Amino acid sequence: MASEQDVRARLQRVGQEHLLRFCAELAPGPRAALLAELESLEPEALREHCQRAAAACARPPGPPPDLATRLRPLPPERVGSVSRSDSERRRLWEEEGFRQIALNKVAVLLLAGGQGTRLGVAYPKGMYQVGLPSRKTLYQLQAERIRRVQQLAGERHGVRCTVPWYVMTSEFTLGPTAEFFKQHDFFHLDPDNVVLFEQRMLPVVTFDGKAILERKDKVAMAPDGNGGLYCALADHQILEDMERRGVEFVHVYCVDNILVRLADPAFVGFCVLQGADCGAKVVEKAYPEEPVGVVCQVDGVPQVVEYSEISPETAGLRAPDGGLLYRAGNICNHFFTRRFLREVTGKFEPLLKPHVAVKKVPYVDDEGNLVKPLTPNGIKMEKFVFDVFQFAEKFVAFEVLRDEEFSPLKNADSADRDTPTTARRALLAQHYRWALQAGARFLDAHGARRPELPGLPSSEEPPAVCEISPLVSYSGEGLEAYLQGREFQSPVILDESGVRALGP
Numbered sequence: 001m002a003s004e005q006d007v008r009a010r011l012q013r014v015g016q017e018h019l020l021r022f023c024a025e026l027a028p029g030p031r032a033a034l035l036a037e038l039e040s041l042e043p044e045a046l047r048e049h050c051q052r053a054a055a056a057c058a059r060p061p062g063p064p065p066d067l068a069t070r071l072r073p074l075p076p077e078r079v080g081s082v083s084r085s086d087s088e089r090r091r092l093w094e095e096e097g098f099r100q101i102a103l104n105k106v107a108v109l110l111l112a113g114g115q116g117t118r119l120g121v122a123y124p125k126g127m128y129q130v131g132l133p134s135r136k137t138l139y140q141l142q143a144e145r146i147r148r149v150q151q152l153a154g155e156r157h158g159v160r161c162t163v164p165w166y167v168m169t170s171e172f173t174l175g176p177t178a179e180f181f182k183q184h185d186f187f188h189l190d191p192d193n194v195v196l197f198e199q200r201m202l203p204v205v206t207f208d209g210k211a212i213l214e215r216k217d218k219v220a221m222a223p224d225g226n227g228g229l230y231c232a233l234a235d236h237q238i239l240e241d242m243e244r245r246g247v248e249f250v251h252v253y254c255v256d257n258i259l260v261r262l263a264d265p266a267f268v269g270f271c272v273l274q275g276a277d278c279g280a281k282v283v284e285k286a287y288p289e290e291p292v293g294v295v296c297q298v299d300g301v302p303q304v305v306e307y308s309e310i311s312p313e314t315a316g317l318r319a320p321d322g323g324l325l326y327r328a329g330n331i332c333n334h335f336f337t338r339r340f341l342r343e344v345t346g347k348f349e350p351l352l353k354p355h356v357a358v359k360k361v362p363y364v365d366d367e368g369n370l371v372k373p374l375t376p377n378g379i380k381m382e383k384f385v386f387d388v389f390q391f392a393e394k395f396v397a398f399e400v401l402r403d404e405e406f407s408p409l410k411n412a413d414s415a416d417r418d419t420p421t422t423a424r425r426a427l428l429a430q431h432y433r434w435a436l437q438a439g440a441r442f443l444d445a446h447g448a449r450r451p452e453l454p455g456l457p458s459s460e461e462p463p464a465v466c467e468i469s470p471l472v473s474y475s476g477e478g479l480e481a482y483l484q485g486r487e488f489q490s491p492v493i494l495d496e497s498g499v500r501a502l503g504p
């Protein structure tokens with residue numbers, strides 16, 4: 001291990017020696033930890049990182065002034081749509097997706113390194129349960145959808161097949177996620193097919209380019225954004241692992257969408273049949289200010305423009321049909337071929353430009369007091385997972401129905417959108433629609449029929465609760481055997497052992 005003197009000399013060279021200002025007063029343990037942390041930061045990279053952060057932050061906020069003139073919607077021939085296609089076409093996409101899954105060529109990759117600060121919990125978001133009757137967490141719902149899609153593909157093709165689950169974590173989420181998976185016996189997935197790996201962390205920097213000490217013995221670090229995926233894939237030889245397993249196609253998704261369809265056969269099949277190397281699932285934006293990125297083209301190149309980077313005027317532009325011109329809302333569900341990921345990790349990753357996020361970062365002041373700032377004081381530099389779209393040879397987008405596929409959990413219940421309540425409601429509204437479609441009828445406490453609302457939107461509380469286990473149905477299939485022509489008193493749960501009434 002390097003001596004304090006060596007570390008100090010390295011830091012002095014790059015103007016960051018303030019990180020050692022409490023070193024002399026630390027006990028041997030914390031002092032060794034701090035020196036080890038500082039030693040792991042390559043000085044030139046640290047200098048560049050700090051300078052870049054300060055320079056990026058000094059630029060005027062908001063979108064580049066000429067962005068609006070360079071922006072175009074995606075050409076229609078690059079966009080597949082579930083709602084605007086006939087059932088035969090949808091069947092072909094799905095069939096292709098299932099075929100690839102049955103051939104063991106499809107993997108899913110969860111981006112789970114985020115801190116979930118908006119939700120306000122201290123543990124990984126995937127461990128959150130939104131208050132479903134089954135009390136299932138997001139991780140469990142996802143694991144069960146993997147099991148079900150494997151089963152469906154296997155049954156269609158008379159094989160046993162595997163969809164490996166790669167989970168990118170960070171320093172914040174790796175330990176608790178690994179522990180949670182173990183505690184829950186990997187939700188009955190084979191642990192060999194669940195691969196956890198860790199993304200890198202970067203120092204958080206002040207507006208004048210100094211790395212921040214969050215404690216006397218600890219530099220403030222933050223994960224390098226979900227685009228840290230590409231370095232992490234290389235750091236942990238994940239593409240080699242995929243190659244060994246024969247994986248060709250990867251569905252990358254974010255942790256917080258309770259309706260996410262893992263390895264969605266329709267999405268995968270559409271991308272494969274289009275010969276795409278890169279794809280994004282989108283939903284129609286609900287309103288101009290909705291905080292979702294927009295999938296579009298900038299200077300003719302596919303890109304996601306984040307909600308923070310698009311001006312209100314541009315976001316509000318209308319197409320000739322009256323809908324939003326920039327309507328393709330990014331839901332952080334991406335398709336990549338392994339070949340494309342290899343190109344990115346080998347060639348393009350260094351070209352990705354980090355984005356700046358200005359945050360309130362607790363720090364120690366010069367007297368050694370811990371300060372929780374009331375206004376933002378620190379810059380986090382993050383790469384975004386979708387910034388590689390520009391390098392695709394063939395990029396496609398796939399539009400799906402919001403009510404069926406998108407309800408993200410971002411905020412605590414005090415907010416009015418994207419909360420535990422809205423996520424729970426969206427899932428239960430979907431299950432209610434599926435149950436009605438499969439022929440179930442619901443009764444109230446007096447045995448009278450409850451009203452039937454087959455088109456119930458996901459924003460409404462369903463008149464009856466019938467939670468359906470993903471192990472029974474992935475996207476509404478196979479429910480007639482359990483529900484056709486039967487009457488139930490809400491609330492009920494449907495799992496592999498059948499329908500079960502829940503106590504009042």
Ligand SMILES: CC(=O)N[C@H]1[C@@H](OP(=O)(O)OP(=O)(O)OC[C@H]2O[C@@H](n3ccc(=O)[nH]c3=O)[C@H](O)[C@@H]2O)O[C@H](CO)[C@@H](O)[C@@H]1O
Nearest residue numbers: 111112113114223225226254255292293330331332384408
């Ligand atoms: C950059 C990005 O993708 N933005 C999308 C993200 O926004 P949003 O701002 O919600 O992005 P989040 O910060 O929630 O991150 C999305 C996902 O990336 C993961 N994560 C984040 C940071 C990190 O360092 N490591 C990591 O793995 C999170 O755990 C999460 O699973 O989802 C929205 C839909 O819900 C989209 O409209 C946005 O375009």
